[in-house]
Amino acid sequence: MSYQIHIGPNIRKSPFFEATVADGVRSFSVYNHMFIPGHFGDPEGEYDRLINGVAMWDVGAQRQVALEGPDAAALAAYLTPRDLSGTVAGQGRYVPLCNHDGILINDPVLLKLAADRFWLSIADSDTALWAEVAAREKGLDVRVFEPDVSPLAIQGPKAIDVAVDLFGDWVKELRYFWFRETALAGIPLVLARSGWSKQGGFELYLQDGAQGSELWRLVKEAGGPHGIGPGAPNDVERLESGLLSYGADARYQCDPANPFELGLGKLVDLDSGQDFIGRAALAKIRAAAITRQRTGFFVDGPPVAGNQHPLPVTRDGAPVGRISEMTFSRRLGRNIAVGLISTSLDVAAGGLSVELDGAERQVTPAPLPFIQPG
Numbered sequence: 001m002s003y004q005i006h007i008g009p010n011i012r013k014s015p016f017f018e019a020t021v022a023d024g025v026r027s028f029s030v031y032n033h034m035f036i037p038g039h040f041g042d043p044e045g046e047y048d049r050l051i052n053g054v055a056m057w058d059v060g061a062q063r064q065v066a067l068e069g070p071d072a073a074a075l076a077a078y079l080t081p082r083d084l085s086g087t088v089a090g091q092g093r094y095v096p097l098c099n100h101d102g103i104l105i106n107d108p109v110l111l112k113l114a115a116d117r118f119w120l121s122i123a124d125s126d127t128a129l130w131a132e133v134a135a136r137e138k139g140l141d142v143r144v145f146e147p148d149v150s151p152l153a154i155q156g157p158k159a160i161d162v163a164v165d166l167f168g169d170w171v172k173e174l175r176y177f178w179f180r181e182t183a184l185a186g187i188p189l190v191l192a193r194s195g196w197s198k199q200g201g202f203e204l205y206l207q208d209g210a211q212g213s214e215l216w217r218l219v220k221e222a223g224g225p226h227g228i229g230p231g232a233p234n235d236v237e238r239l240e241s242g243l244l245s246y247g248a249d250a251r252y253q254c255d256p257a258n259p260f261e262l263g264l265g266k267l268v269d270l271d272s273g274q275d276f277i278g279r280a281a282l283a284k285i286r287a288a289a290i291t292r293q294r295t296g297f298f299v300d301g302p303p304v305a306g307n308q309h310p311l312p313v314t315r316d317g318a319p320v321g322r323i324s325e326m327t328f329s330r331r332l333g334r335n336i337a338v339g340l341i342s343t344s345l346d347v348a349a350g351g352l353s354v355e356l357d358g359a360e361r362q363v364t365p366a367p368l369p370f371i372q373p374g
């Protein structure tokens with residue numbers, strides 16, 4: 001059985017869409033109502049470039065929610081449990097967003113462009129609608145909107161060489177998650193040291209959607225000598241590295257989870273004195289202690305093709321957790337997975353399993369990450 005999602009008007013195209021099609025994209029997913037490349041038909045090569053070389057990814061679907069105006073900083077502080085008081089212009093921060101029940105509803109990278117100008121570089125949920133309502137209900141003087149900004153990521157150990165060739169030596173001084181407004185052949189950009197892998201790299205936030213193909217061409221040309229090739233956020237690498245995927249691991253409509261369960265507790269600052277959405281609920285959750293927590297798993301048996309939906313983890317037929325995504329790791333020679341597991345479980349007693357394609361597979365909890373970045 002094979003299916004298609006057709007290219008229709010209610011799913012948006014990234015400014016890099018035409019360029020990725022020209023470069024042989026073979027599958028798309030949908031993220032923030034936008035097509036996002038899945039792969040280019042060479043999974044092994046795409047993985048190898050990310051681990052040993054450099055890959056370029058259309059991550060335009062990581063949309064920006066802009067907060068602009070006199071109360072932009074007040075709104076940013078109200079939206080996230082993370083204390084932003086020490087954050088300066090030019091600095092990015094990984095910030096959980098929670099609803100009033102303390103449930104994670106997105107986990108963006110926040111970019112502070114100026115005292116009165118921020119972007120939330122969001123994962124896959126409708127954060128602009130939520131942030132705008134919060135601003136209006138609070139009577140804040142701030143504009144909330146989605147700007148014409150689309151990131152292109154270069155990831156892998158050689159991404160630094162490509163960035164130096166494109167922008168100059170100053171990029172070496174850029175610290176993790178920090179960024180600078182710049183331009184490339186007249187194309188306005190924000191260059192950040194970030195990206196959804198643990199292999200190092202940069203994100204070029206294109207600020208003019210009409211120039212997507214031209215920016216793709218420039219990066220491809222500069223990357224040529226370094227062996228750059230097209231790719232996409234890589235599920236194998238992200239599972240090895242233990243990166244959280246909000247949509248796969250914690251989508252709140254599917255399996256509501258709080259940041260303490262998800263290992264993001266250190267980003268919840270309940271003692272800052274700052275008010276924020278979810279504060280009261282998060283204080284209660286912290287006081288009560290969590291009943292389940294994020295973990296890795298090894299999955300026995302031959303290489304898995306992956307799972308399309310979360311799988312219950314059981315012991316003696318009773319649910320004790322769930323696996324949100326699994327894959328075969330070539331570097332480890334084993335199947336690995338991430339998910340949640342009950343905190344009251346005696347893990348050493350073993351006997352955990354999942355059902356995959358009608359067969360039982362033994363699973364063993366394992367600490368994250370599976371592989372530390374080199």
Ligand code: THG
Nearest residue numbers: 062094107108109121122123151195196203243244
């Ligand atoms: N870059 C940009 N926007 C994004 C992502 C990105 N939007 C969607 C999604 N990714 C947001 N989610 C994440 C999740 C994890 C990380 C970044 C964005 C990440 N985590 C590190 C880790 O877990 O080890 C570091 C976190 C920390 O500082 O504590 O990098 O990738 N523009």
